[in-house]
Amino acid sequence: MTENEDILVSVRNGVGILMLNRPKALNSLTEGMVAGIAKALADWENDDSIHTVLLTGSGERGLCAGGDVVAIYHSAKAGGADARRFWYDEYLLNAYIGRYPKPYVALMDGIVMGGGVGVAAHGSIRVVTDTTKMAMPEVGIGFIPDVGGTYLLSRAPGGLGLHAALTGAPFSGADAIAMGFADHYVPHDRLADFTETLIADGVQAALATYTVEPPASALVEQQDWIDKCYAGDTVADIIAALRGHDAGTAAAEAANLIASRSPVSLAVTLEAVRQAAKLDTLEATLVQEYRTSCAALKSHDLVEGIRAQLVDKDRNPQWSPASISAVTQADVDAYFVPADPELTFQEESK
Secondary structure, X not given: OOOOOOEEEEEEOOEEEEEEOOHHHOOOEOHHHHHHHHHHHHHHHOOOOOOEEEEEEOOOOXXXXXXXXXXXXXXXXXXXXXXXXXXXXHHHHHHHHHOOOOOEEEEEOEEEEOHHHHHHOXXXXXXXXXXXXXXXXXXXXXXXXXXXXXXXXXXXXXXXXXXXXXXXXXXXXXXXXXXXXOOEEOOHHHHHHHXXXXXXXXXXXXXXHHOOOOOOOHHHHOHHXXXXXXXOOOXXXXXXXXXXXXXXXXXXXXXXXXXXXXXXXXXXXXXXXXXXXXXXXXXXXXXXXXXXXXXXXXXXXXXXXXHHHHHXXXXXXXXXXXXXXXXXXXXXXHHHOOOOOOOOOHHHOO
């Protein structure tokens, strides 16, 4: 067991169990939790008595709502050192999970957003349920999708990844499987049985017994108009296409949602997802994300977005630049300059 109560580390019958344990904060990740997960994984990697890792979350609401963004807010106002250190360690962990040599089973039940996606969706066995509510909602707080999110978003079919990234809207477990964020669908009310079978009889027995065919993906059913509307060169083009489309209310709702987000975050996110599609590895994408995250830390919109959503909670962010048309190419380019220091993975490859 670990001394850090925000994450409970245990072993049962050869299964290393990681339980995120901040239920009142919807298991939002802290620096200590990231360190705790990384240490447990390193300990178990070469321990022959551990054959499988299982990630889960305490409480009824979900696996993890993301990183502790209020801590990011306070760090940004104090110069950003703590936030940069947190992201550095978090992204190393995301990459480590992505190449972990043992089965890494993530139970993505309930809310799984931002940093929660990072510790779950790079695992080798990703389970969603009928209560899964997944999202990369960063543009709503003046931030850019990170934790390897742009790697996954850029590889989703057609325009589905850009739709998720630019609206920040949640999507279902069925959508998550269709988009490449998950693999298996287990009914929520069978998840406890799935877990016990996994611990007693192994991963394959649990999957064989409890996985079911996911329902149809609502996003895939709308992919025709999504692909057309998100093909535009700029965020303004995409909004215009959505507003001009006769797909009923769904396209108009997406346009309205995008228009409420941070203009500079939207422009950077569009560029980041398109650049991520050209990057070969999760690691390379995380290096790019570390650059955009460090740049966001110095921006007006990240502090303002967190203030409006989670500190003052007035839900009325005053973005700067205030409109899509006011964002320049120079504004976007500034998010992709090398970080100091850059994120590197040398220490993870020894």
